Amino acid sequence: MTRHCTNREVGRTLAAYELGLTTAEESARFEAHVLNCNYCLARLERHGGTAAMLRDHPDLQQAVATALESGPAISTRRSVSDMLWPSDIAWPLRPGLLLGALAATIAIVIVGWLTLAAPDRVSVLQPIELSPHRNAATAAYPQMRDGDALLSFVYPGAIPGEPYVIVLRRDTSLVFQLDPYRDFDAFGIGRLYVPGEKLAPGNYSLTVRDAGTAGDSETVSYYFEITQP
Amino acid sequence: MNELWEQARAGDKQAESVVFDQLRRRFLALARTRLDGSDCEDVAHDACMVVLRKYKELQPPFKYDAWAVQVLNYQIANHRRRAATARRHAAASPDEHERAAGSGPIPEPSFLQALIDCVRKIAGGYRRYIRVLNLVHQGYTTEEICEKLGVSRNNLYVMVTRGRKLLEECLDRREVRP
Ligand SMILES: [Zn+2]
Numbered sequence: 001m002t003r004h005c006t007n008r009e010v011g012r013t014l015a016a017y018e019l020g021l022t023t024a025e026e027s028a029r030f031e032a033h034v035l036n037c038n039y040c041l042a043r044l045e046r047h048g049g050t051a052a053m054l055r056d057h058p059d060l061q062q063a064v065a066t067a068l069e070s071g072p073a074i075s076t077r078r079s080v081s082d083m084l085w086p087s088d089i090a091w092p093l094r095p096g097l098l099l100g101a102l103a104a105t106i107a108i109v110i111v112g113w114l115t116l117a118a119p120d121r122v123s124v125l126q127p128i129e130l131s132p133h134r135n136a137a138t139a140a141y142p143q144m145r146d147g148d149a150l151l152s153f154v155y156p157g158a159i160p161g162e163p164y165v166i167v168l169r170r171d172t173s174l175v176f177q178l179d180p181y182r183d184f185d186a187f188g189i190g191r192l193y194v195p196g197e198k199l200a201p202g203n204y205s206l207t208v209r210d211a212g213t214a215g216d217s218e219t220v221s222y223y224f225e226i227t228q229p
Numbered sequence: 230m231n232e233l234w235e236q237a238r239a240g241d242k243q244a245e246s247v248v249f250d251q252l253r254r255r256f257l258a259l260a261r262t263r264l265d266g267s268d269c270e271d272v273a274h275d276a277c278m279v280v281l282r283k284y285k286e287l288q289p290p291f292k293y294d295a296w297a298v299q300v301l302n303y304q305i306a307n308h309r310r311r312a313a314t315a316r317r318h319a320a321a322s323p324d325e326h327e328r329a330a331g332s333g334p335i336p337e338p339s340f341l342q343a344l345i346d347c348v349r350k351i352a353g354g355y356r357r358y359i360r361v362l363n364l365v366h367q368g369y370t371t372e373e374i375c376e377k378l379g380v381s382r383n384n385l386y387v388m389v390t391r392g393r394k395l396l397e398e399c400l401d402r403r404e405v406r407p
Contacts, residue, residue, distance in 0.1 A: 012386060012387075012390060013386060014390070014393075015386070015389040015390040015392070015393040016371075016385065016386040016389050016390070017262070018262045018393070019361070019362070019365050019389055020365065021365070021371045021374070021385065021386070021389065022371075023371075028295065028298065028299075031259055031298035031301070031302075032292075032294040032295045032298055034255050034258065034259060035230055035251070035252070035255050035294045035297065035298065036230050036294065041254070041255055041258055044258040044259070044261070044262065045258050046397070047396075047397060047400060048257075048258060048261040048262075049261045049265075049266065049269075050344065050396070050400070051261075051262045052261060052262060052263060052264060052265060053341070053344060054344070054348075054362065054396075055362075055365060055366070056265070057341070059341060059345065060341075060344060060345065060348065061366045063345040063348050063349065064348055064352075064359055064362045064363050064366060065363060065366070067348060067349050067352035067359050068352065068356070068359060068360060068363055070352075156354060156355075156395060156398075157355060157391040157392070157394045157395040157398070158391070159387065159390055159391055159394060162387050162390070162391075163387075210384065210387060210388060210391070211384070211387075
């Protein structure tokens with residue numbers, strides 16, 4: 001697939017176009033764009049025909065209605081956990097493991113760099129890998145006196161460059177809020193560098209949601225604890 | 230692509246063949262977002278034929294791309310009208326009913342099932358997207374959907390983009406194709 005859209009402003013209307021949500025003018029712009037953008041063409045072709053089925057197939061319409069009727073949503077924790085550790089993927093390839101390996105590699109590289117290239121500095125970067133199914137009891141880290149933290153977290157389906165809202169709380173008080181946060185990568189992984197002095201001992205929650213939505217059902221929360229050193 | 234159009238118009242046969250190969254593929258991709266199965270190939274082909282017949286009559290400078298998609302949209306609308314008429318006739322004469330009931334081929338059962346499974350799975354984690362689909366099925370306009378969900382049009386587009394991405398990833402994991 002070609003790697004970039006030639007006009008991101010128009011290309012980002014693709015999903016809305018497929019569902020018939022765009023205005024006549026936006027639709028015309030998108031259609032003319034597809035004649036010149038191989039990236040958007042490839043995205044349309046990749047699951048070509050799915051959009052028409054999703055919109056018009058009676059079985060799909062029924063499935064959608066039933067999914068909404070069937071009581072409260074399955075908890076986001078379980079769903080995100082499924083995405084991290086999907087049972088239908090061989091375990092060495094599961095995203096959770098890949099994420100862990102990625103974070104560990106980043107940590108090793110950074111610690112290595114700090115040790116070799118900056119021998120005078122004593123500060124270390126503590127990787128804090130957050131996933132929604134992990135509770136604070138299993139994600140406890142001693143307070144960093146001279147170091148800083150690198151928080152990494154998976155938000156399934158996050159779109160690089162799009163705005164999200166991130167809130168970090170210690171117990172009930174606000175540590176910081178980022179609105180908008182646009183730095184998710186192509187794997188739906190976000191990273192935050194947090195100075196050590198901001199992370200006093202306590203129970204932390206990091207919440208992520210789409211900017212512009214206030215619904216709780218799609219807010220993903222991650223928990224961790226900073227303990228006395 | 231405008232340059233290619235101009236070369237083709239000036240009599241460059243190779244440029245013309247490139248333009249129409251590209252156009253057919255793009256028309257097919259666009260038609261598949263709007264119509265069922267094999268009908269799309271016919272519609273894309275017919276639209277290409279109309280463009281091929283007429284493009285030399287247009288006086289440059291001309292927005293060929295915008296015009297070409299208008300031709301495609303006209304063919305799609307025409308096809309829909311014909312299909313609706315055929316359905317009405319079929320309803321009037323029961324013998325024809327079987328033939329006209331579905332306007333395209335039945336999708337692979339395994340793909341349909343995978344799509345249904347993925348919709349259920351996403352309903353667990355990103356219910357809001359499934360709610361949008363439900364409102365689309367009920368025929369609400371974009372403005373009405375935004376109002377019901379309390380989001381801006383821009384946010385709605387971001388939501389469906391994210392939902393589509395989750396769906397794509399889910400289908401990829403199942404290695405199924407329509
Ligand atoms: Zn594009």
